[in-house]
Amino acid sequence: MTRALALIRRRLVGSVFVLSIVIIGTFLLLEAAPGDAVDAYIVSTGGDAGLIEVLRHRWGLDQSELTRLANYLWALCHLDLGQSVTFSRPIRDIILERLPTTLILMGSATALSFGLGSALGIYAGAKPGSFRDRFLSIGSLALYAVPGFWLGLVLIVVFAVDLRWLPIGGIETIASAKTGLSRAADIATHLVLPVSALGFIYLALYLRMMRAGMAEAWRQDFVLAARARGLSRRRIVLAHVARNALLPLITMLGLQSAQTLGGSVVIESVFAVPGLGRLAQEAVAGRDTPLLLGIILTSAVLVIVINLLVDLAYALLDPRVGASEAGA
């Protein structure tokens, strides 16, 4: 357990640095934007020069850049992300409202691509160089070449428009007054298509990694030893070869989280899923600088937390990791 604690401590220190760079970087980027929140507000609602002055002062936009950055950092310490211009509500509340949807979407899509991808990878890697191996490798590559948003549209055409099996978009049936299990089932049916669109494109990653790791593991001495002990082929494939190829896939889970989060921006817009990604698009459309800043920051924190969890899982699974840090 000390191993894991040492790992967490080291990672947390690193995360603070990384997060500060992200904050400063996005702040500078968004400062460079022509026009500010007041301009956007005036464009949408109208108002005179006097109102502009008042608003600039109230939102602290008439101060120097450094002061604004300091104000922003101070507010962040209180978990205050500021006020959204387009929604006229605290940004933290909006983000917290949208976050669960995105987490469910991301989690299910990752489970799909990891589960199916590694299973197919084991199937392909059980016989490297065979027909099924080549077929799955090329097939998964073709799938990896598909843009997620286009896959989403094709799924809509087939399953929602032609077959009418599944809803075309949204997160649940509007004004259905469903509760409990029936509401959960309703949300699940709405999520089938977006989760498939997001999950299938990243499936190839796990499949190919599993397959490559297994092709490598087949050459190791422990496989020869297992063969010599007379273990069944099935046992060798699952308990020895696949098991050794599985660990790098867990690291991939963490590395992939930022990608999946980025991918969900487009998928949420295709399926009108009210999550964080769609919120980002709404922020762009409304020129809502603080909101976009908040979303980018939230995703960075999310990615850091996911990677921390993945590292922890890895340390628990592989006794070699972090062994040197426990003594330090």
Next chain:
Amino acid sequence: MSRLHRFLRSPEAIAGTAILALLFAMALTAPLLFPGDPQAIAGPALLPPFQDWSLPLGTDRLGRDVLAELFHGARTSLAVGLSAAGAALLIGAVVGTLAGFAGGLIDEVLMRITDAFQTVPGFLLALAFVSIVGPSLGVVVAAIALGAWTGPARVARAEVLSIRERDYVAGARVIGMHPLEIAFREVLPNALPPVLALSSVIVAAAILTEAALSFLGLGDPNRVTWGAMIAEGRAVLRTTPFLSIIPGIALVLTVLGVYLAGEGVVETTAVRRSLS
């Protein structure tokens, strides 16, 4: 057996190269075969494909020639994909070389910045960048490169770390070369091969990101892009899905061609390495 010979023996590599050759041909001949503005009205609106042979792939909602748009879209996809990947590889190689060669505080700072860029989803960053600076071809290229240079930087750094201890680097130090000159003239060229091995993945990702950006309406409005064509067809998805499906197939084939050709190159060079 020559490297080219081995490359041509792999069916995947041949397929990939053929697709890319076709794509380059489309991009180069677009102004000749379809002169004038591809976004101009060419016929009746929503003409289905294979009906009128002067408009083989039909027309979209505004009566624009889908085939002409497809050809001109190939230009944008290739131009953005290649230049964004080139920029990402260049930035990555320079940052990685500096970090690996300098070591110490410079290394620490550069790698924390790399970490930060990897923590923010690349697509979200590109979205923010384009929406702030305004959509034009150059901005889209920069936005994509901004999220794609971290992989090459890490690979370059790892390679530089192993190269900088070699004898010829020590030799260059002894004859009094400036450290920056050693880093960029002696070390960087030798660290390039594994970085360049990433190029197919990065080009493919850049093409997909460009498509997604223009799908969301953040592409260059004066250029035909496949992503914008898919978005345009989305409005009539129920009645005429082919308008979204055709440019999507072009995208899939393009990206697949890049992967296959890239994999062919890596495989032939890897075989060569293990033989020597």
